[in-house]
Amino acid sequence: DAAVTQKPRYLIKMKGQEAEMKCIPEKGHTAVFWYQQKQSKELKFLIYFQNQQPLDQIDMVKERFSAVCPSSSLCSLGIRTCEAEDSALYLCSSSRDWGKDTQYFGPGTRLLVL
Amino acid sequence: GEQVEQRPPHLSVPEGDSAVIICTYTDSATAYFYWYKQEPGAGLQLLMSVFSNVDRKEEQGLTVLLNKKDKQLSLNLTAAHPGDSAVYFCAVSAFWGSNYKLTFGKGTLLTVTP
Numbered sequence: 001d002a003a004v005t006q007k008p009r010y011l012i013k014m015k016g017q018e019a020e021m022k023c024i025p026e027k028g029h030t031a032v033f034w035y036q037q038k039q040s041k042e043l044k045f046l047i048y049f050q051n052q053q054p055l056d057q058i059d060m061v062k063e064r065f066s067a068v069c070p071s072s073s074l075c076s077l078g079i080r081t082c083e084a085e086d087s088a089l090y091l092c093s094s095s096r097d098w099g100k101d102t103q104y105f106g107p108g109t110r111l112l113v114l
Numbered sequence: 115g116e117q118v119e120q121r122p123p124h125l126s127v128p129e130g131d132s133a134v135i136i137c138t139y140t141d142s143a144t145a146y147f148y149w150y151k152q153e154p155g156a157g158l159q160l161l162m163s164v165f166s167n168v169d170r171k172e173e174q175g176l177t178v179l180l181n182k183k184d185k186q187l188s189l190n191l192t193a194a195h196p197g198d199s200a201v202y203f204c205a206v207s208a209f210w211g212s213n214y215k216l217t218f219g220k221g222t223l224l225t226v227t228p
Contacts, residue, residue, distance in 0.1 A: 006157075033215060040152070040201055042218040056213050091157055093216075100214050102148065105158040 004094050004106035011111045013082045020078040021109040025094030032075050033103060034067065037089040046090075049075060050098055082113040116141040120204055120219025128227050133191045135222045137204035140185065146214065147180060148205040149189045152221075158203065161189070194226045 005024040013019045025032050030051050035043040047057035052069040061067060064083075069075040079086055089110050093103035120137045127133045145166045150158040164171050164178050164187075171178045177190040187204055201223050205216040 004157075031213070033213075035216075040221065040223075042203070042220045043158075043205075043216070045215045045217075048213045048215055050213065056215065093158075095214070098213065100146070100209070102160060102163045103216060104160060105150070107157040110155075 004092060004104055006090075006092050006106035006109050008109060009107060011109055013111065013113050015082060015084060015113055017082050018078065018080055019082050019086075019111055019113075020076055021090055021111070023075045023077070023092030023094075023106060024073060025075065025092070026104055027073070029094035029096050029104075030072070031095040031098055031103075032069060033093045033095070034075075034077050035091045035093065037091060037108070038087070043091060046077070079111075082111075084113050087111055087113045116144060116206065116208070116217040118204060118206055118217050118219045120222060122222060123220065124223045124225075126225040126227060127194050129195055130193055133194050133198070133224055133226070135189045135202055135204070135224075137187045137206075137219045138185055139187070139206050139217075141206075141208060142185065143208045144185075144206045145209075146207045147178070147187050148207075148216070149176075149178060150203045150205060152201045152203065154200075161202075191224075194224070196226045196228055199224055199226045 032049040034046040049069045066078040089108045091108045093105045095103045117140045147164045149161040179188045201221045204219040207214040
């Protein structure tokens with residue numbers, strides 16, 4: 001299996017605080033995806049990077065999140081002002097070939113907003 | 115957009131029995147099919163990937179069937195054991211707009227009883 005790393009594993013924030021989580025994609029993978037999972041339910045697509053450029057993102061991310069991939073070996077997802085509804089597991093995946101190849105997932109960052 | 119229905123949401127089988135999970139998708143352009151396993155507090159572990167030119171794939175006690183006519187994907191775990199207890203997700207993708215983001219089913223909680 002590929003090794004995608006995510007840090008931190010757990011994050012606790014108060015409502016209104018900023019949160020940041022990081023993802024180290026598998027070496028050689030140029031496509032990075034972020035997904036949100038609430039209460040072990042289905043994963044919801046958030047944003048896609050190809051060669052460090054954001055090419056697709058949902059409206060919620062545009063409005064309240066900040067996401068960058070400053071290098072091919074590091075991406076980050078931030079929430080500018082945390083809300084209770086942001087409590088979730090944030091999963092990062094990486095892939096080759098514009099995401100056409102299999103996506104491999106990291107262990108996730110579990111965010112709790114109090 | 116693509117929609118994926120997964121059933122059943124919960125499945126309990128005795129050790130040694132088989133377990134079958136079925137997903138139905140809507141977009142005929144869907145080309146890539148995946149099954150992931152998620153254990154409590156963990157990320158997603160890839161079980162099997164299947165591309166649209168394959169109808170059946172078997173690996174290590176798992177069988178995936180793809181019925182493109184009915185837009186149905188199934189996972190069969192033969193001779194399940196307690197270590198198989200987890201949440202299983204199907205996921206599908208195609209090139210929609212700009213990338214191959216995954217659309218997930220809602221998951222099946224499988225419990226294998228000793």
